[in-house]
Amino acid sequence: MTERKLRVLVGKPGLDGHDRGAKVVARAFRDAGLEVIYTGLHQTPEQIVAAAIQEDVDCIGLSILSGAHNTLLPKVCELLKEKSAEDIAVFCGGVIPEDDIPGLKSSGIKEVFTPGTSTEDIVAWVKENIHG
Amino acid sequence: MGLAERILQGDIRAAARLMRDVDDGFASASEELKKLYPHTGKAYLVGITGPPGAGKSTLVDQITAAYRKLGKRVGIVAVDPTSPFTGGAILGDRIRMNRHADDEGVFIRSLATRGCLGGISRSTGDVVNVMDAMGMDVIIIETVGVGQDEIDIVRMAHTTTVVMVPGLGDDIQAIKAGILEIADVFVVNKADRDGADRTVRELSAMLEMGERRNGDWLPKVMRTEASRGVGIEELVAEYENHRNYLFSSGAIERFTNEKNSAILSEMLKERLFRKVYDRILADGTYGEIVSGMATRSVDPYSAVDSIIAGHLFSIPEVSE
């Protein structure tokens, strides 16, 4: 049987200007054999969702430090639903207070990685939970 | 409804999925491509190649904006290298094109080379076909930033653009003659940098020295500053000139025949090979030959002769 190559979109919504974390994660995915569509900084939820659909990714990993996670992340999930693309899983990492995690998960975010999570753990989670 | 039908009705997800199936080598993809084929052949294909970091993606972004102003729908195929060590890839060309991401008149697809050496992936031609069937007027293909003889893109695109940057200086002589022959349009990007004039002059001189028959296309050297959008209108106008030349000179017929012939022979080669290979692998012949070669009890010349004699035109299907 032919096997699918996993594709993941890594991007950074919002206004803060650091993408070092996102780049480290992108490299870890590449080194694990995934194809990473890296979209860089300052993405709007609309751009992220359009890109994810055009690229036919299996999941979206968003890095967010700006504190706007409670608006931007649910918006991504909502837009995916609007486009009947909620099969594309969304996970995120960044500075996210514990208290916000249940709310994010109920809005459709599959997993939240808090600072200190190793890239190995993130890669392992994707390999375990995302199937092409 | 199958993917092809959905694509023809404008379903974006279906298009994206078929591109995936093509890239992953799913057998079902060719059934869908068969149905799309009659709806292809209308788009104008522009290739962009050149060394890493020359500004190819930034140019693609600007050219796309220019074509959007003209009301054209634009498809973009952006190819980046697969890591030979891990099989993974970071496809980063989209970073420069984000403003078009949610424009419904633009569809961008990033592809990894997946081991292909010609500057594009094996799937590129089929992905272009899907975009063509989607009704894209212009399809821009950005190759990997590699060497200097990206023959694959020349075959595929109506107009091949070679992007250079200033400061090649004395090295310009070192540019292989090949690169002069593949370009229909040269771009010296980063024209804001020192040495742009000199690079333009030297390239132009080299092009004029090249052998040309009367009526042949003489590539121009354009200057751009992609990061600020300078020189883009002129570049797009030059694409239009080249397109007009192709159609008015009859060169388009030669281009199309050579391209289609290459596609057909490539596909035939691959399918025939797979058929024989899968079979002799399954029945153990392949392994026997390889170990026979190690002790020199079998030579590959006779082995191939007898494989062909045994299978030609009577190859039973290998069951899945």
Ligand SMILES: Nc1nc2c(ncn2[C@@H]2O[C@H](COP(=O)(O)OP(=O)(O)OP(=O)(O)O)[C@@H](O)[C@H]2O)c(=O)[nH]1
């Ligand atoms: N100074 C200057 N910088 C430019 C210009 N055009 C692009 N750049 C910059 O050059 C860098 C590389 O641009 P890209 O468009 O990513 O180049 P590329 O050829 O697509 O790169 P690869 O796909 O990695 O081979 C970016 O930092 C751009 O901002 C220009 O006209 N002038």
Ligand SMILES: [Mg+2]
């Ligand atoms: Mg690029």
